[in-house]
Amino acid sequence: xxxxxxxxxxxxxxxxxxxxxxxxxxxxxxxxxxxxxxxxxxxxxxxxxxxxxxxxxxxxxxxxxxxxxxxxxxxxxxxxxxxxxxxxxxxxxxxxxxxxxxxxxxxxxxxxxxxxxxxxxxxxxxxxxxxxxxxxxxxxxxxxxxxxxxxxxxxxxxxxxxxxxxxxxxxxxxxxxxxxxxxxxxxxxxxxxxxxxxxxxxxxxxxxxxxxxxxxxxxxxxxxxxxxxxxxxxxxxxxxxxxxxxxxxxxxxxxxxxxxxxxxxxxxxxxxxxxxxxxxxxxxxxxxxxxxxxxxxxxxxxxxxxxxxxxxxxxxxxxxxxxxxxxxxxxxxxxxxxxxxxxxxxxxxxxxxxxxxxxxxxxxxxxxxxxxxxxxxxxxxxxxxxxxxxxxxxxxxxxxxxxxxxxxxxxxxxxxxxxxxxxxxxxxxxxxxxxxxxxxxxxxxxxxxxxxxxxxxxxxxxxxxxxxxxxxxxxxxxxxxxxxxxxxxxxxxxxxxxxxxxxxxxxxxxxxxxxxxxxxxxxxxxxxxxxx
Numbered sequence: 001x002x003x004x005x006x007x008x009x010x011x012x013x014x015x016x017x018x019x020x021x022x023x024x025x026x027x028x029x030x031x032x033x034x035x036x037x038x039x040x041x042x043x044x045x046x047x048x049x050x051x052x053x054x055x056x057x058x059x060x061x062x063x064x065x066x067x068x069x070x071x072x073x074x075x076x077x078x079x080x081x082x083x084x085x086x087x088x089x090x091x092x093x094x095x096x097x098x099x100x101x102x103x104x105x106x107x108x109x110x111x112x113x114x115x116x117x118x119x120x121x122x123x124x125x126x127x128x129x130x131x132x133x134x135x136x137x138x139x140x141x142x143x144x145x146x147x148x149x150x151x152x153x154x155x156x157x158x159x160x161x162x163x164x165x166x167x168x169x170x171x172x173x174x175x176x177x178x179x180x181x182x183x184x185x186x187x188x189x190x191x192x193x194x195x196x197x198x199x200x201x202x203x204x205x206x207x208x209x210x211x212x213x214x215x216x217x218x219x220x221x222x223x224x225x226x227x228x229x230x231x232x233x234x235x236x237x238x239x240x241x242x243x244x245x246x247x248x249x250x251x252x253x254x255x256x257x258x259x260x261x262x263x264x265x266x267x268x269x270x271x272x273x274x275x276x277x278x279x280x281x282x283x284x285x286x287x288x289x290x291x292x293x294x295x296x297x298x299x300x301x302x303x304x305x306x307x308x309x310x311x312x313x314x315x316x317x318x319x320x321x322x323x324x325x326x327x328x329x330x331x332x333x334x335x336x337x338x339x340x341x342x343x344x345x346x347x348x349x350x351x352x353x354x355x356x357x358x359x360x361x362x363x364x365x366x367x368x369x370x371x372x373x374x375x376x377x378x379x380x381x382x383x384x385x386x387x388x389x390x391x392x393x394x395x396x397x398x399x400x401x402x403x404x405x406x407x408x409x410x411x412x413x414x415x416x417x418x419x420x421x422x423x424x425x426x427x428x429x430x431x432x433x434x435x436x437x438x439x440x441x442x443x444x445x446x447x448x449x450x451x452x453x454x455x456x457x458x459x460x461x462x463x464x465x466x467x468x469x470x471x472x473x474x475x476x477x478x479x480x481x482x483x484x485x486x487x488x489x490x491x492x493x494x495x496x497x498x499x500x501x502x503x504x505x506x507x508x509x510x511x512x513x514x515x516x517x518x519x520x521x522x523x524x525x526x527x528x529x530x531x532x
Contacts, residue, residue, distance in 0.1 A: 271516025
């Protein structure tokens with residue numbers, strides 16, 4: 001056994017052997033009348049007891065209509081109060097929910113339906129047209145709308161007699177099947193069990209230190225529930241602790257700031273692009289954000305300087321967490337407000353971490369290597385893809401994240417970059433995230449992505465894709481050239497010579513997934529097209 005296994009500095013937490021819905025509804029009686037979910041658009045509110053009743057009644061209707069244990073139901077919707085109701089009604093029936101990005105096109109939805117072997121779809125009205133076309137040629141036999149009251153064909157029209165949990169194996173039955181973002185390949189179905197989800201909610205509730213008896217604990221849900229970060233760290237934790245969620249169907253800065261002011265939001269879960277907006281947007285000055293206790297950023301690394309700038313701007317602590325879909329999602333988080341700049345926090349309870357080199361040799365503290373994680377939140381595996389499962393999970397149960405990180409002497413993890421996203425320049429390894437964290441501090445830059453560009457002499461050289469902070473169309477060619485040189489010189493003055501930006505492309509936007517991760521593969525595809 002390695003002497004460099006990093007154990008959690010937090011005391012172990014109890015992981016109850018219960019179904020996920022039982023865990024999430026544990027406060028439905030003691031906090032029965034407290035608002036559970038508020039629709040940010042309409043202001044309509046549903047209490048914890050009402051959520052519990054609606055879940056059990058929808059489960060009864062789904063069971064009557066033929067949903068049986070093991071069935072897969074695709075849920076295609078933006079954030080709304082009934083998202084949690086549908087999710088847990090399926091879990092109560094012993095089924096599996098595959099959460100689908102509501103912005104997907106027909107081909108993308110059809111691929112997920114086919115791979116997951118879904119037999120049911122519940123879709124928001126805005127997604128019905130795509131769902132109807134995508135389900136053709138798949139195993140789907142039933143389509144249900146989130147809205148309306150048509151008997152048997154809408155959530156409201158399916159409500160029936162309440163039922164209790166259908167028994168399933170807590171460790172082997174997938175209760176949710178989210179699909180990974182596909183930043184390093186085709187999306188894969190991640191099988192997460194009841195035990196995985198319950199374990200990680202217990203871990204998150206411990207490390208994030210919510211006051212579950214505080215009536216003013218409120219989270220704004222801008223992160224999509226279809227993504228594991230929003231699904232668990234937000235929807236799951238706040239229902240389980242008896243607190244309040246305010247939903248938004250999609251992110252809009254002005255609307256988000258208005259809802260924080262209106263509902264006295266205390267906890268704000270974000271991804272780095274939104275933190276960037278808080279640091280830079282003039283809209284921030286127009287709203288009262290004094291209710292905010294903490295901002296939790298995840299899904300991608302957040303540089304220390306940007307963190308400090310945004311925290312100072314809105315006068316609220318910003319902390320980070322780390323994880324991935326395959327970890328349900330969290331393996332590291334900042335305890336309370338005990339943050340370190342740029343760090344993703346410590347290993348959560350009941351979890352172990354290793355930092356290894358390319359030969360899977362363990363590395364000591366303050367040494368950069370790939371992050372490996374072992375704990376009760378580690379996925380069952382990938383659906384229909386044993387090869388990918390074996391590449392991700394070793395025989396001892398360690399999950400190979402593919403992320404590069406450093407753990408310091410206090411146990412705090414800092415993520416450097418993706419192993420597969422490293423730029424190899426003349427044998428040197430260049431981490432795009434390091435360059436991005438520096439470049440985003442330049443006054444001319446609103447957003448940035450760095451990828452490797454093929455080079456005959458060096459192997460790869462760093463290319464920066466930049467979004468200009470201002471009216472780019474007003475710049476002439478000479479000014480653009482000067483600003484490009486300025487960016488290159490700015491990086492050269494701060495970093496080693498092999499990390500210097502060799503090429504710059506000014507673009508309208510940086511392609512990103514719903515969770516805020518830069519889709520570098522799309523930028524690489526553009527490079528391939530340029531070379532043709």
